[in-house]
Amino acid sequence: MTFKLALLLRESPYLFGGAYYTATVTSLAFAIALGLGLAIALMKVSKRRLVRGLATTYVEFFRNLPALVLLFWIFYAFPVFGIRLSALTAVSLALGLNVSGYMAEAFRTGLQAVDKGEVEAGLSVGLTRWKLLRKVVLPQASRVSLPLIINLFASLLRWSSLVSAVGISDLAYRARIISSVNYIPIEAYTGIAMFYLVVSSLVSFGSSLVEKKWARRYATTS
């Protein structure tokens, strides 16, 4: 068996062109997960029991549903109910919903780590709830949440390969095409595996740099 590098290189413009769809789906889903996740996390730390209960139900629902099942469901069931979404929007929504449960937990961890004393100090200088959230709570919560959030971004990048199952022409989809047209499964899948590996590692590396910088700035000296 030989690794047909030349063949892989010849096909690589098409293959890695799929990165456009991978990137689009990943970023759309990430944006959806961020927004929903923050809203759900804020509900989870609410004083009202009912609100907390709703949030918990949401998180459990989407965490316990396989991403692929949710993806198929939204992709095939929405049109039946007359909801017309573009293929890209539908798959991004599915992945975004799936990850939003985890995202909510990531935000909640951060929100709960914010020192109550600083919240009181914020109130005592006359901040409204909204300004307090924006200027004191979220900046500190994200310090704790950011590594978790970036990890979820990296996960999303990898999970985005699921969308190939409904015919979105992303990296995984194109790898399957190339592999069957040229009979080079090893080469094609190794190629995209390397891609996912490198990009995912870069993301994690970036996150650790930020963490180190923040640790230096905020770590107590005493």
Place this chain on the structure above:
Amino acid sequence: MAIRDTDNLNPDAGADGDRFVRAHDVHACYGKLEVLKGIDFTLQEGEVAVLIGASGSGKSTFLRCIMALHPIEKGEIHVGGEGITRWLDCDGKLHKDTAKSLCHKRSMMGMVFQHFNLFSHLTVLENVMLGPTMARDIAKAEARELALTKIAEVGLGDKVGSYPAHLSGGQKQRVGIARALAMEPKLMLFDEPTSALDPELVGGILGIMERLATAGMTMMVVTHELSFAKAVGTKMSFLHDGKIIEEASPSDMIAAPSTEPAQKFLREVLV
């Protein structure tokens, strides 16, 4: 103890009406535990009240109620003629603060906390500027000048760019004071400002507070620093089990407390 219970509110404050701080029959709870059981308290402008009492007697809770950080179940508090969180008008009608009016009232007071509670993600300058820019709508450049003045006043002019994590306890509390002063408050609340400090740092903080008092600031101070109380305080209130059971000038109370709990408490503090 429902919040609409208006029985003990006092629409006509009578002779105390001109007092700057006025608390009448204030009750407050933590869950089911009632910690304030009917506080009556007044303070005139420019006065410095020292609140003492054993831990759990309600001193800190009382300050927190004045700053509206803790809800009052019953009774009312007025600062500078304005009711805090809930109060009765002349016709006996109950009013409650909206979120907005509460923020406005808070921004007219300053509070200094036992554990400093500095915003750990902001520099010293940003800590002090946050209130003025966000709550008082002062333009950034002007707020910066104001903050720098207040920071210089507490002797931290060389630390404006530092983060709280890189400051000593004494320096942190100086920032805490500067942050409160930048609100240009009419009333300063100090909640055990020196209890978390190493002994050698206490004097500096008390010195700053003494200067403030001399300059005419109206202050309420929860502290066990009796020498400070004697030198600076105009009155001393002793809290016991959620009530103020004794009030006198600091030197009188320290020399000869009249109630038994105060005698016991002061004996223990003085030892």
